[in-house]
Amino acid sequence: xxxxxxxxxxSMIAALPLRADDLPDQVTTYRLDNGMDVVVIEDHRAPVAxxxxxxxxxxxxxxxxxxxxxxxxxxxxxKGTDTLAPGEFSKTVAANGGTDNAFxxxxxxxxxxxxxxxxxxxxxxMEADRMVNLRLLPEDVATERDVILEERNSRVENDPGALxxxxxxxxxxxxxxxxxxxxxxxxxxxxxDRQDALDFYEAHYAPNNAILIVAGDVEPExxxxxxxxxxxxxxxxxxxxxxxxxSEPPQLAERRLTFRDPRVAQPYVIRGYLAPERDxxxxxxxxxxxxxxxxxxxGQTSVFxxxxxxxxxxxxxxxxxxSGTSLDDTSFGLVVVPAPGVTLEEAEAAMDKAVAEFxxxxxxxxxxxxxxxxxxxxxxxxxxxxxxxxxxxxxALTSGLTVEDVQAWPDVLQAxxxxxxxxxxxxxxxxKNSVTGYLMGAESVETKEVTQ
Amino acid sequence: MIxxxxxxxxxxxxxxxxxxxxxxxxxxxxPGGFTAWxxxxxxxxxxxxxxxxxxxxxxxxPGKRGxxxxxxxxxxxGSGEMDARxxxxxxxxxxxxxEYDVSDDTLIISARMLTENRDEAAALLRQSLIxxxxxxxxxxxxxxxxxxxxxxxxxxxxxxxxxxxxxYLFGDHPYGSALDGTQESVAALTRDDLMAAxxxxxxxxxxxxxxxxxxxxxxLAALMDSLLSDLPDTGAAQPKxxxxxxxAGVTVVxxxxxxxxxxxxxxGIDRHDPDxxxxxxxxxxxxxxxxxxxxxxxxxxxxxxxxxxxSFLASKDHADLYMGQVASANARIAEAVQVIGxxxxxxxxxxxxxxxxxxxKTYLTGxxxxxxxxxxxxxxxxxxxxxxxxxxxxxxxxxxxxxxxTLEDVKRVAARILKPEALHFVIVGQPEGLESTVAN
Numbered sequence: 001x002x003x004x005x006x007x008x009x010x011s012m013i014a015a016l017p018l019r020a021d022d023l024p025d026q027v028t029t030y031r032l033d034n035g036m037d038v039v040v041i042e043d044h045r046a047p048v049a050x051x052x053x054x055x056x057x058x059x060x061x062x063x064x065x066x067x068x069x070x071x072x073x074x075x076x077x078x079k080g081t082d083t084l085a086p087g088e089f090s091k092t093v094a095a096n097g098g099t100d101n102a103f104x105x106x107x108x109x110x111x112x113x114x115x116x117x118x119x120x121x122x123x124x125x126m127e128a129d130r131m132v133n134l135r136l137l138p139e140d141v142a143t144e145r146d147v148i149l150e151e152r153n154s155r156v157e158n159d160p161g162a163l164x165x166x167x168x169x170x171x172x173x174x175x176x177x178x179x180x181x182x183x184x185x186x187x188x189x190x191x192x193d194r195q196d197a198l199d200f201y202e203a204h205y206a207p208n209n210a211i212l213i214v215a216g217d218v219e220p221e222x223x224x225x226x227x228x229x230x231x232x233x234x235x236x237x238x239x240x241x242x243x244x245x246x247s248e249p250p251q252l253a254e255r256r257l258t259f260r261d262p263r264v265a266q267p268y269v270i271r272g273y274l275a276p277e278r279d280x281x282x283x284x285x286x287x288x289x290x291x292x293x294x295x296x297x298x299g300q301t302s303v304f305x306x307x308x309x310x311x312x313x314x315x316x317x318x319x320x321x322x323s324g325t326s327l328d329d330t331s332f333g334l335v336v337v338p339a340p341g342v343t344l345e346e347a348e349a350a351m352d353k354a355v356a357e358f359x360x361x362x363x364x365x366x367x368x369x370x371x372x373x374x375x376x377x378x379x380x381x382x383x384x385x386x387x388x389x390x391x392x393x394x395x396a397l398t399s400g401l402t403v404e405d406v407q408a409w410p411d412v413l414q415a416x417x418x419x420x421x422x423x424x425x426x427x428x429x430x431x432k433n434s435v436t437g438y439l440m441g442a443e444s445v446e447t448k449e450v451t452q
Numbered sequence: 453m454i455x456x457x458x459x460x461x462x463x464x465x466x467x468x469x470x471x472x473x474x475x476x477x478x479x480x481x482x483p484g485g486f487t488a489w490x491x492x493x494x495x496x497x498x499x500x501x502x503x504x505x506x507x508x509x510x511x512x513x514p515g516k517r518g519x520x521x522x523x524x525x526x527x528x529x530g531s532g533e534m535d536a537r538x539x540x541x542x543x544x545x546x547x548x549x550x551e552y553d554v555s556d557d558t559l560i561i562s563a564r565m566l567t568e569n570r571d572e573a574a575a576l577l578r579q580s581l582i583x584x585x586x587x588x589x590x591x592x593x594x595x596x597x598x599x600x601x602x603x604x605x606x607x608x609x610x611x612x613x614x615x616x617x618x619x620y621l622f623g624d625h626p627y628g629s630a631l632d633g634t635q636e637s638v639a640a641l642t643r644d645d646l647m648a649a650x651x652x653x654x655x656x657x658x659x660x661x662x663x664x665x666x667x668x669x670x671x672l673a674a675l676m677d678s679l680l681s682d683l684p685d686t687g688a689a690q691p692k693x694x695x696x697x698x699x700a701g702v703t704v705v706x707x708x709x710x711x712x713x714x715x716x717x718x719x720g721i722d723r724h725d726p727d728x729x730x731x732x733x734x735x736x737x738x739x740x741x742x743x744x745x746x747x748x749x750x751x752x753x754x755x756x757x758x759x760x761x762x763s764f765l766a767s768k769d770h771a772d773l774y775m776g777q778v779a780s781a782n783a784r785i786a787e788a789v790q791v792i793g794x795x796x797x798x799x800x801x802x803x804x805x806x807x808x809x810x811x812x813k814t815y816l817t818g819x820x821x822x823x824x825x826x827x828x829x830x831x832x833x834x835x836x837x838x839x840x841x842x843x844x845x846x847x848x849x850x851x852x853x854x855x856x857x858t859l860e861d862v863k864r865v866a867a868r869i870l871k872p873e874a875l876h877f878v879i880v881g882q883p884e885g886l887e888s889t890v891a892n
Contacts, residue, residue, distance in 0.1 A: 045495065046825045078743070087753060090743040095811045097818015099742070114822060146756025153711035154759050154779050158609055263709065265603040300540040309593060310537065316593075316600045339596055370544045377547030377566055383496050384826045 026383070027393070028220035029403050032227060034236040035208030039393050039403065040223045041215035043386040049216035050387050051123040052112040053131070054394040056211070057204035059184075060106040060177040060245055060327070066196050068184015071104040072148055073197045077111065078102075079140045081133040086140050089126055096122065106178055107327040108398035114387070117217045124230040131205055132234055134198075141194040149190065152183050160261035164439050171255045171435045172272050175246045176328060206237035211397050215386040245328060248274065254431040262442040268317075269348045270335040274433040277326040278396075280405050286324030287412045288424035289332060293322040294371045295421065296358060297334065301367065304336075307354040313339050314350040327399045332428050344438045359425050363418040375413050475824055475847050477834065482673035484681045488661035489834040489844070490672055493827060497567040499665035500827040502835040503581075503679070505559040506658040506769070509631035511688045513652070516645050518633020522591075522598060523649040524554040527561075529590040532579035536590050539580065548573035550580065556627055557769040558839060559653050564828065567666045574675055581654065582682045586646045595638060602632050609713040613880040616705050617715040617775075620878060625694045627771060655687030656680065662834035665827040693770045696720070698876040701889030702789070705880045712785040712881030716792065717775025718874040721865075723767040723840055729853045730861035731765060731774075731869055736812040737804045737862075738795070739763030739776055744811070746795050751778065757788045774869055786885040789877055800870035803863030817851040 030038040059070045080086040093100040098115035113123045156162040166181050173179030183189070212231060214223045251274060278286040297304040297320025304318040317337040323330060334355070338347040382389055396406045478490045509520045528543075528550060529536040543550060549564040561581065565573040605611035615630055622628030632638070659680060663672050696719035721731045739747035739762055747761045763776035780788045824830050824847075837846055879886060 045493065046821070048822050048825050087743060087749075091811070094742050094744055094815045097815055097820075097822070099819065099822075116818060116822065143754065143756040147752055147759055150711070150757070150780060151759035153781055157710045158713070158779070263607045265607045266600050299544075301537055301544060306537070310589075313593070313596070316596045337600065340599075370541070374544060374547045380496060380498055380566065381564065384498075384500075384828065386825075 026386075026389075027403065027407070030220075030224050030227075032207065032232050034232065034234060036227070036231050036234075037211040037397065038224060038227050039211065039213045039390075039397070040218060040220040041213070041386050041389050041393070042218065042220070043215065043383070044217050047117045047217045048114065049117040049120050049214060049218055050112060050114050050390055051120060051127065052110055052213040052215075052390055052394060053127050054108050054110040054211040054213065054398050055205060056107075056209050056243065056398045057109055057200075058105050058107040058398075059180065059182040061204065061243060062177070062180075062200070064177075066188060066192060066200075067180045068148065068182075068189040069192055069196050069200050070109055071183055072145070072189070072192050073200050074102045074104045074109050074111075075144050075148060076136055076141065076197050077130055077134065079137070079144065080135050081129050082135060083129060083133070084126065086137065089130065092126065093123070098123075104182055105395075106182060108395065110394055110398075120214065120218070120223075121226055121230075124226050128230040128234060131207065131210070131231075134201055134205075136194050136197065138194055141197065145189070145192060148183070149186070152186060152189065155183060156181070157186075160259070160263045161439065163261070164257075164259040164437060167257060167259060168270070168272060168435050168437045171257055172274060172331060174248060174251060176248050177245055178328065203241070206240060207231055207234045208236040209240055211394060213390045213394050215390040243327065248329060251433050255435045257435065257437045258440065259437065260440045260442060264439055264441040266337060267344055267438065267440045268335060268337040269344045269351065269436065269438055270333065271348075271351075271434055271436045272331040272333045273428050273430065275322060275330050275332040275428055277328065277330045277399070278324040278401060278405065278409075280401055283324070283405060283409060283412045284416075284420065285424060287409070287416050288420040289322050289428060290324055290413060291368065291371060291416045292421050292424055292428070293320045293332065295363060295367055296320040296355070298371070301370070303358045304334075304351075304354055307357065308336060308350055312350070314342055314347060315339055318351070325395050325399050325401070344440070348436065355425075355429060359422060359429075363421055365418070368416075368418065368421075372414055375410060379410055475830075477844055477847065478669055479844055480669045480672050480676075482676045484677035486656075486659070486661060486673075486676040486680055488663055488672055488676055489838060490662070490667070490669060491664040491827075491830050491834065492666075492668065493664055493830075494666045496827070497666050498827070499565055499567070499570065499663055499667040500831040501561075501563040501565070501675075502662045502831040503561040503563070504660040504835045504839055505654050505687075506557065506660065506839060507653060507687065507690055508556055508558040509554050510556050510626035510691045510770070511649075511652050512626060512631075512633075513645075513648065513688075515637070516641065516649070517629055517637040518598065518631070519641050519645045519649040520559070520653050521554055521631050521633065522594060522638065522641055523584075523586075523646045523653070524552050524559055525594050525598065526586055526590055526646065527552045527580045527584050529594060530585040530587045532583045532585075534579070535585070535587060536593075539576065542576055543573075546573045546576070548576065550577055552580075554631065554653075556631060560835070562828070562832070570667075570675075574679060578679045581679060584650060586643050588643070591643060591646070595641070598632055598638050599635050602630075602635055602638065605630070605632070609707060609709050609711075609880045612705055612707060613713045613715050613878055616703060616880065617878045620703060620876070621696055621698070621773070622694060622771070625770075626691050627694065627768070651684055652688035655684045657686045659683070660835050660838040662831045662838065664830035664834070691770055696771055696773055698874045699889075700873050700875055702877045702879060702886050704883060704886055704888045705878065706882065707880050709881050710781060711779050712782050712879050712883045713777075713779045714785060714789070714877050714879045715775060715777050716789075716875060716877040717763075717766075717773055718871050718876060719869075720765050720767060720772035720774035721869055722772050727861070727865045727868070728767075730857045730865040733809065733812050733816065733854060733857045734799070734804065734862045734866050734869070735763055735765055735774070736816055737808045738799055742815070746799065747776065747778075747792065750791050750795060751788055755787070755791065757784050757791070761788075761792075782882045783884050785879060785881065785883045789879075789886065793872060793875060796870050796875055797872045799866050800872055801867070803859065803866050806859055809857070809859055809862060813854055813857065816854045820851055820854075 028040045100113040102111040170179045308315040321333045336347045551562040698718040739745045761778040766773040
């Protein structure tokens with residue numbers, strides 16, 4: 001009966017092709033004369049707009065020795081301009097019924113407000129103002145540095161899994177700055193000062209290094225007019241440097257780490273491999289890796305789940321993960337959380353065996369068809385949330401991709417074949433490009449584990 | 453259709469601008485007697501459906517803590533003639549999504565189904581609600597996952613703080629312990645316990661339904677009948693209300709970690725109290741989030757003592773709390789505690805300023821329509837309104853209730869709700885200069 005049901009659902013995929021392609025085009029793009037890119041995403045269901053400015057600069061563009069400055073500057077961007085007092089930016093957004101925030105990653109820094117659509121003009125005026133008119137008082141800088149140290153406490157120091165992630169990431173990248181945490185190393189964060197922030201601001205914040213994204217109940221032409229009014233007068237920065245980060249040398253040695261912390265109750269083994277990212281006009285490899293991660297560890301029907309959780313009770317949780325949106329080489333990850341009585345060594349061996357068997361056995365065509373159908377459906381579901389659509393564009397455009405790449409991506413994924421996936425798997429799982437980590441509790445805890 | 457528009461209102465010479473949510477909510481009643489709230493929005497070919505059962509994990513039978521949580525986790529692990537993998541395979545083949553989630557007061561199923569295969573998806577959803585299998589291998593797999601999570605919580609500062617706080621406030625009431633259960637209680641659960649948990653929790657006398665998206669009233673009525681008609685008529689009795697009693701002071705839970713995590717608060721206010729909206733506006737000013745609140749301004753912006761501090765009205769079905777949370781380095785948490793106490797006393801005695809009140813009202817009324825911007829979110833709000841026993845017209849009257857709150861109302865409710873003499877802190881970490889002031 002189960003098999004019958006499977007057959008029924010599998011055949012239906014062919015019978016009912018999703019018509020995502022027929023949905024009206026939502027996205028319009030422009031470029032201002034000063035080089036600022038503009039992306040407009042329309043959704044007319046509610047009179048709401050998300051206004052975002054993304055800068056093509058992130059923590060991996062920091063000079064060495066001032067780790068965390070990109071993120072620190074993001075905080076300080078709320079501390080006032082020639083015309084706005086410290087805190088007045090957010091206060092004004094709130095007084096207009098909106099919410100605002102900002103985020104920093106390896107490859108980008110973004111600022112956004114969510115407001116009623118008739119407040120867009122005001123948001124652009126304020127965001128354009130702080131692109132060039134930031135003013136920082138020394139006492140505000142000192143207090144905010146305490147805030148980012150507390151943020152590091154909350155996100156990292158209080159969480160052994162996060163401390164471990166920093167160590168693994170640092171080991172995976174021998175030379176590229178992706179090995180440095182976005183929030184910064186604590187000892188360097190403690191020394192960050194006002195001048196560091198202003199230097200970084202001067203070097204990177206300019207219209208020709210920024211992307212404006214407006215999503216919601218807006219007309220593209222009207223957004224363009226507002227953008228020209230507020231961002232248009234800001235001159236391009238002529239001496240903007242190209243983003244050239246130090247690249248990885250050949251990686252010759254497999255790396256293995258063990259991190260012990262008494263706060264770890266559930267040990268796990270996790271491995272990362274250096275992996276290629278989506279490149280403009282060349283996203284096929286990344287597409288194959290995306291499908292590989294889904295097939296291998298994307299949930300209850302995945303290969304890992306079947307081999308490690310259903311056929312044998314090796315794991316309580318297992319997964320594979322990959323995100324191709326990145327300016328430089330990214331990583332492909334595998335993780336296994338062992339079941340009680342299973343050691344990390346046994347879990348790792350079972351994980352390796354599952355990967356080897358997958359490459360040997362090949363791709364289940366029904367599983368691949370299901371994943372492709374879900375990707376099609378996600379284009380429909382995605383239209384329900386323009387903020388996440390806006391984030392998708394922002395993340396891609398600050399990672400070296402173009403609007404055409406973003407729009408081609410679903411088709412590139414659909415075109416992936418079993419051959420592509422197996423070839424990608426054979427290339428990616430190269431131990432000399434990998435870091436294998438064991439996260440464990442204190443010695444005594446582990447001894448207790450073994451005796452159970 | 454979702455219709456929201458900005459509307460200028462002139463009230464007795466005082467001008468205020470607020471976007472007003474004019475959402476067309478239909479009440480749909482099915483032949484089988486189920487009622488749902490629906491917002492039709494045909495522009496994207498899928499529907500979001502929320503099905504909520506009041507009672508949630510608080511209906512655990514004595515000695516069976518964790519049974520309802522485990523039962524909920526198993527709903528997607530095999531039903532009808534499908535085992536866990538067959539069910540997931542079928543769901544994925546339809547690109548449908550079913551989430552099963554349980555909290556203290558509610559068990560909620562959030563479903564997302566494409567229009568083109570909605571009948572097939574609904575059939576899957578139905579069998580997971582009505583005919584879960586609770587297969588032995590699935591039980592053991594999920595049991596191991598839950599126990600792994602419970603063990604991790606025992607060394608996670610946030611989880612330790614939550615557990616200590618609940619225990620301090622609620623003791624033996626179901627609210628007093630984690631709904632996951634303990635390693636021992638979960639280890640002892642049997643298939644019979646899960647079957648009983650299913651019957652106790654998911655019954656017709658406690659179900660609330662909302663939908664938003666590409667579905668008509670007629671179609672929704674038929675869908676409800678096919679999904680829910682075979683549920684039992686009644687479930688377990690709801691738990692008793694419990695009074696919240698706290699004393700001023702600190703409970704320290706020693707734990708070796710660099711940053712102390714604190715929960716604080718005392719009793720709150722009922723959702724249907726005439727002063728609820730005044731309290732809601734007061735909390736917006738005191739600490740509801742955003743960078744402008746008193747707590748955020750004094751503790752973070754002025755002193756850099758934390759990354760985030762928030763307060764909230766936790767009006768649960770059987771207890772009302774007013775509480776907050778903060779995290780500061782061990783050496784600095786004592787100062788944060790001091791500042792929080794000072795703010796509590798200040799607002800309780802002096803209320804807030806007209807400027808604070810005006811901007812809080814503008815924020816709350818202006819931001820309200822912005823919430824209704826997706827099928828999933830709308831369905832979630834509509835089912836929440838039903839669970840809170842708010843009327844069908846609530847979305848259209850809510851902003852007027854916020855606008856009606858006066859400075860005098862806030863002052864009165866602040867004096868009534870904020871109790872510096874009962875403000876208790878549970879702190880996990882190695883807080884310097886703070887010791888437990890209460891034996892329990």
